[in-house]
Amino acid sequence: MKEKNAPDVKTFFTVWLALMLLLILTVASTYLPIGHFHVVANIGIAAVKMLLVILFFMHIWYRRSLIRFVSFTAFFWIILLLGLTLVDYLTRPIITPPW
Amino acid sequence: MRILPWRHPVLENPEQVAEQFDDKAQERDAASLGMWVFLLTEFLFFGVLFACYTIARVLYPDAFAAASSHNDLILGTLETTVLLTSSLTMALAVHSAQHNHRKLTSLYLLITIGFGIAFLGIHSVEYYKHYQEQLMPGINFTFADENTDQVELVFFLYYVMTGFHMLHVLIGVIELGVIAHLARRGVFSESYYAPVEMSGLYWHFVDIIWIYLFPLFYLVS
Numbered sequence: 001m002k003e004k005n006a007p008d009v010k011t012f013f014t015v016w017l018a019l020m021l022l023l024i025l026t027v028a029s030t031y032l033p034i035g036h037f038h039v040v041a042n043i044g045i046a047a048v049k050m051l052l053v054i055l056f057f058m059h060i061w062y063r064r065s066l067i068r069f070v071s072f073t074a075f076f077w078i079i080l081l082l083g084l085t086l087v088d089y090l091t092r093p094i095i096t097p098p099w
Numbered sequence: 100m101r102i103l104p105w106r107h108p109v110l111e112n113p114e115q116v117a118e119q120f121d122d123k124a125q126e127r128d129a130a131s132l133g134m135w136v137f138l139l140t141e142f143l144f145f146g147v148l149f150a151c152y153t154i155a156r157v158l159y160p161d162a163f164a165a166a167s168s169h170n171d172l173i174l175g176t177l178e179t180t181v182l183l184t185s186s187l188t189m190a191l192a193v194h195s196a197q198h199n200h201r202k203l204t205s206l207y208l209l210i211t212i213g214f215g216i217a218f219l220g221i222h223s224v225e226y227y228k229h230y231q232e233q234l235m236p237g238i239n240f241t242f243a244d245e246n247t248d249q250v251e252l253v254f255f256l257y258y259v260m261t262g263f264h265m266l267h268v269l270i271g272v273i274e275l276g277v278i279a280h281l282a283r284r285g286v287f288s289e290s291y292y293a294p295v296e297m298s299g300l301y302w303h304f305v306d307i308i309w310i311y312l313f314p315l316f317y318l319v320s
Contacts, residue, residue: 005197026314038318046313050310057187058299077139
């Protein structure tokens with residue numbers, strides 16, 4: 001998206017700092033009593049970290065559409081895999097109709 | 100002066116575009132595209148392991164919490180820090196290669212390799228601790244819990260996923276070793292830094308896999 005090819009050193013250190021803060025956040029969140037939201041929070045923070053690494057360390061922010069499309073295909077495929085698998089496993093318990 | 104033992108078209112004519120490409124930008128992007136397609140296959144590889152994890156977690160949620168309490172959180176956080184910092188130094192190595200800083204490129208690559216070896220070391224210590232606590236399925240697994248079989252399954256998954264991840268880190272370290280050797284001989288410059296960048300893509304991929312492995316096995320409560 002930008003005119004230049006790759007980020008500068010300042011951007012690298014900023015992204016690294018953000019990754020460290022997210023790591024501290026995700027470890028600290030295990031000590032909060034939020035029950036089932038632990039999974040949501042942890043996966044959510046991991047997804048943000050992954051996005052930061054992909055966009056800036058792997059330069060996807062600075063690449064044209066073809067490379068970006070190929071790189072996001074991976075996540076689209078994994079979402080498809082996990083989504084359809086969960087559709088099966090989450091609906092296995094017999095759900096009786098209310099009548 | 101030949102700095103590589105084989106002939107290399109880009110190195111010998113850095114300004115010329117190879118005839119199968121339209122322009123220089125496309126030539127540079129071709130390596131990126133190829134590497135990303137390879138990384139897609141690696142995502143395929145780890146993706147099915149993550150699907151296995153998802154199914155097991157849906158079926159036996161309690162076993163994961165029990166297993167996670169036996170994973171050392173401090174060592175896990177240390178490993179994550181090491182890998183994230185190694186990603187930073189790898190990105191800085193690519194940046195240095197792109198800007199003709201030969202010595203800095205070598206230095207950053209060697210630091211990244213050091214971090215990779217540190218990660219392997221810490222993880223091996225963790226495996227040894229698990230062996231001492233009798234948490235290795237198939238070798239000496241004893242666990243005092245009501246759903247021992249399920250916890251054994253979780254540990255199976257843990258060793259397979261982290262074991263393959265360690266293998267990938269090892270491959271990355273060896274690959275970076277080759278690139279660091281080439282960097283010391285002064286092969287990379289502003290017009291030819293693609294191998295450093297592609298190795299960087301592989302290393303960041305390995306880091307991403309660990310970013311997901313860490314909360315899935317160490318932060319389950």
